[in-house]
Amino acid sequence: MKRLAAVLTALTLGTAVLATPVAVSAWGNSGHRMIGMAAVRALPADLPGFLRSPSAAADVGELSREPDRWKGAGQPHDRERDTAHFVDMDDSGHVLAATGPSIDALPPLKSDYDAALIAAGESVNDAGYLPYAIMDGYQQLVRDFAHWRVLNAMGARETDPGRRAWYQVDRARREALILRDMGVLSHYVGDGSQPLHTSIHYNGWGRFPNPEGFTDSRQTHSSFEGAFVFRAVRFDAVEAAMPAPQLDGFDLRTRVSAYLRATLAEVVPFYRLEKAGGFAEADPRGTVYATARLAAGAAELRDLTVLAWRASGEVSVGWPAVKVSEVEAGTVDPWLSMIGED
Numbered sequence: 001m002k003r004l005a006a007v008l009t010a011l012t013l014g015t016a017v018l019a020t021p022v023a024v025s026a027w028g029n030s031g032h033r034m035i036g037m038a039a040v041r042a043l044p045a046d047l048p049g050f051l052r053s054p055s056a057a058a059d060v061g062e063l064s065r066e067p068d069r070w071k072g073a074g075q076p077h078d079r080e081r082d083t084a085h086f087v088d089m090d091d092s093g094h095v096l097a098a099t100g101p102s103i104d105a106l107p108p109l110k111s112d113y114d115a116a117l118i119a120a121g122e123s124v125n126d127a128g129y130l131p132y133a134i135m136d137g138y139q140q141l142v143r144d145f146a147h148w149r150v151l152n153a154m155g156a157r158e159t160d161p162g163r164r165a166w167y168q169v170d171r172a173r174r175e176a177l178i179l180r181d182m183g184v185l186s187h188y189v190g191d192g193s194q195p196l197h198t199s200i201h202y203n204g205w206g207r208f209p210n211p212e213g214f215t216d217s218r219q220t221h222s223s224f225e226g227a228f229v230f231r232a233v234r235f236d237a238v239e240a241a242m243p244a245p246q247l248d249g250f251d252l253r254t255r256v257s258a259y260l261r262a263t264l265a266e267v268v269p270f271y272r273l274e275k276a277g278g279f280a281e282a283d284p285r286g287t288v289y290a291t292a293r294l295a296a297g298a299a300e301l302r303d304l305t306v307l308a309w310r311a312s313g314e315v316s317v318g319w320p321a322v323k324v325s326e327v328e329a330g331t332v333d334p335w336l337s338m339i340g341e342d
Contacts, residue, residue: 029065031229034294035193036064036186038239039301047309048148050175051182063183064190079125084188086128086197089264096122096200103257103264106131130192131256137185138252138304144178145312150327150334163335170338186301192259193297195266196221205271214271224270224290228279232287233294241295242302250307259300266293 040057050056070081089095093103099120107113110132114124151171158164191197200206203221205214270289278285316323318337326332 029068031225031233031294032064032068032187032190033061034233034235034238035190035297035301036183037061037235038242038295038298039186039305040182041239042242042298042302043305047306048152051178051305056179059179060183060186063180064186066180066183067187083125083128084130084133085191086202087130087260088126088128088200088202089198089260090200091267093261093264095127096120100127103131103261106253106257108253130188130197131260133188134185134192134256134259134304135252137181137188138256138308140181141178141185141305141308142311142315143317144174144181145309146315146317146324148174148178149312149324150317150322150338153328153330154334154338157330158335166339182301182305185304189301189304190294190297192256193263193293193300194225195263195270195293196224198260198264199267201267201271212268212272213275215274220274224274224279228286229290229294232282233290237287237291238294238298241291242299243295245299245303245306247303247306247310255304263293263296 037057037060040051040060043052045052067081067085071078087095087103089103090097090100092098094100095103095117097120100122101107101113101116101120107116110129113129113132117124117127148171151167151174155164155167155171158167196202201208201214203218204216206216210216273279273285273289276285277283278289280286313324313328318334319340320337322332322334322337327334
């Protein structure tokens with residue numbers, strides 16, 4: 001892990017990551033780190049400076065591991081959270097089976113999704129609810145950014161010393177929350193870029209028609225995101241492979257569904273590559289594949305962060321609610337809405 005530590009140190013010091021191989025552990029740890037770090041380093045200049053700092057990249061990278069580190073807390077905690085990491089779709093994009101909800105027409109609420117699965121005779125716990133975890137994380141980030149905008153504007157403009165000090169301290173708290181919440185979103189977005197987190201064929205092809213003779217090994221999932229990624233993927237290659245931003249025509253449910261469907265489309269190519277030996281020792285075909293999957297996750301996190309920032313300027317926060325745009329324009333005093341009237 002010394003080389004990965006060197007990458008984190010370089011980020012903290014603001015130096016460039018050099019084009020040398022970076023050893024990583026499993027997708028569950030260093031793969032998630034790379035997604036969070038790469039996304040933050042790719043944020044545009046119009047986002048807040050604290051979020052574009054080297055230390056923020058390192059923090060989001062570490063916090064991207066958080067939902068895995070929650071595991072083992074006991075019940076009901078684990079049952080409610082463990083199924084957020086995946087959504088098991090059949091080859092056509094329906095959850096679990098053709099009678100399950102389609103990824104292209106997800107119900108508005110997770111409770112409606114659960115009800116649809118039960119009505120189809122399927123198990124909610126077997127299905128997973130990754131799309132809702134991603135949507136929830138995005139919406140939380142919008143709220144975080146909206147509060148930060150108000151606190152930032154008033155910390156600079158407020159003339160009362162006591163109020164100004166409170167705004168500035170609360171902004172610092174909000175910045176810590178933003179990094180944490182972005183890390184959590186990073187984790188689920190990263191899970192969504194791993195094809196085996198989107199498929200009923202999540203650990204070998206399984207008991208389904210298998211005309212191409214794909215592997216049934218139950219080690220398929222872990223060996224790919226673990227040992228292979230450990231020895232094959234480089235952080236600088238992930239950054240270089242990130243696709244260009246896609247920010248136009250945004251609709252959250254449509255965007256998340258399209259993202260997960262695109263990952264689902266990689267399941268058969270994954271198994272074909274596995275059958276051809278592409279994940280053998282140092283095979284460049286597998287390296288390219290794994291790098292592209294991590295890069296897709298990093299790019300999606302980058303884009304969702306930018307979109308959340310843009311949306312945050314158009315909402316209201318506090319109680320009584322105040323419009324963020326009016327606070328930033330200086331036409332509204334948000335003090336009571338922020339501090340609370342009671």
